[in-house]
Amino acid sequence: MNNNSVGKTVSKGIAGSVSLVMIIMILSRLLALVSTQVYMSYFGLDSFLNIYSFAISVPNIVFNCFGTALATVVIPIYAGHLAKGENDKAARFANNIITVSVAITAVLVAIGIAISPFLPKLTAFKTGEEYSFAVKALMIMMPVMLFYGLNYIFQGILQSHGKYGFPAFVSVPSSLVVIAYVFLLGDRYGISGLLVATFIGLSLQALILIPPAVASGFRYKFTFSLKDEDMITAGKMALPVLVGVSAYQLNMFYNTTMIANFEGMVTLLTYVQNIVVYMVLAFVYSVTAVVYPKLSESASKNDDEGYKNTLSSVLGSVMMLLIPITFGFITMRRPLLELIANWGKITQGDIDKAAMLMLMYSIGIVGIGSKEILDMAFYAIKDTKIPAINGFVIMGVNIALSLVLINFIGAYGIPLAYSVSSLTGLCVLLLLLKKKKGEYGRGLGTDFVKCLVSGIIMALALTGINYELDAAIASSSIVSRLVKLLVPTAAGVIVYAFCVLLLRVGAAKEFWNTIKGKFTKNNV
Secondary structure (H helix, E strand, O other): OOHHHHHHHHHHHHHHHHHHHHHHHHHHHHHHHHHHHHHHHHHOOOHHHHHHHHHHHHHHHHHHHHHHHHHHHHHHHHHHHHHOOOHHHHHHHHHHHHHHHHHHHHHHHHHHHHHOOOHHHHOOOOOHHHHHHHHHHHHHHOOHHHHHHHHHHHHHHHHHOOOOHHHHHOHHHHHHHHHHHHHHHHHHHHHHHHHHHHHHHHHHHHHOOHHHHHHOOOOOOOOOOOOOHHHHHHHHHHHHHHHHHHHHHHHHHHHHHHHOOOOOHHHHHHHHHHHOHHHHHHHHHHHHHHHHHHHHHHHHOOOHHHHHHHHHHHHHHHHHHHHHHHHHHHHHHHHHHHHHOOOOOOOHHHHHHHHHHHHHHHOOHHHHHHHHHHHHHHHHOOOOHHHHHHHHHHHHHHHHHHHHHHHHHHHHHHHHHHHHHHHHHHHHHHHHHHHHHOOOOOOHHHHHHHHHHHHHHHHHHHHHHHHHHHHHOOOOOHHHHHHHHHHHHHHHHHHHHHHHHHOOOHHHHHHHHHHHHHHHHHHO
């Protein structure tokens, strides 16, 4: 078999893995969105539901610093031993990292519980019954960090064995538990019971990964050694990641705390984040979960050409998809929210607020998604310092800009500042990677402009279709809402696809040639 054949086979394997993970992750995020919609519609956006949203966000934000560092170091070290046939070393490292992680997380849980009475003082929930409930909610949710840690480690183990499906599936059980609780017990135990159901659901994210990990050959044996060579390597790799991600999570904590001072906005912010930010990240993570090992492999072999080609191809494809998503969310945000959110106790005022939040978040989609790709590109060449420094740049821009914008557009200044800071961080990483690795991604700038022009044309077409449909359909039935969302969306996809092909965008040409090749092969 020649090198071209091998390359095509590997590319098809990557594409197949990415496609599978992407489908599972997007469906998982959709189910998470449904679960949020279910409890929002059932309980309404009162202060206690906003306290619930605040309480489940805090431990997630706190632990993501440690968790992302874990995810970054587990795969290279564990998979590296497997690739060399050093299964005993891989098992010893996995056992050690689990024990150390649980010990560190237990300390984080204790600290989280200890500061729970102080955190609501930073929000509008600082007095009376709301304060008491906020403290109780935080104390209930803090121990979930133990399961977050195991979740990250088991995902790394499974991905190292080439099993991507189960890690992508982890959020499904937690969403199902929340949905089942609302319908079966929501009227009996209220939002307090929702906290417990959420805790159970989130703990399942780790527990369901144990059987597939065991099936892959993993067996836990107690090991605790901070002086182990692999643990020292992990510590050196993790520290800069931890610093950088801490900046990002401080960003998120700041945003959540600030918006908690605006009545009814925490739950709406969480809901919109599920639609825009986390859906985009689900797509991007499905790409990085498969491409990150490939970039690392090229870097370890000093194959700069392969590294640059892989990175350029991924950036081009991701950019081509994120730009229409941006314009799609901006122009279709109201029909989308009217369809999926306008139920139960959700009011038109809530829809208006959510639509504005969505607009502000949508502005930063390209920055939010592409930054993650570039972070992985730096991690692959074992440079964790630049993403860490960039994290603080993003945090500084976000905090400074939000403090200014809040004075002009209130709560909406928080997601807008986040979007602008994400775009700033993307620009910084693009420039620093060019400085470190030299020229890469030739034609990406031109393709970006072409995609931007195509997105603007698509947005104009969608705006015109929306106007005509609003004039022609006065009904608010489910069928009418579906028509108002699906017809423009389908037309927008066609318009954008036609434009990027007409303008000869590189990623679009490759995609089109792949489709033509498959049809040609099937017809032969």
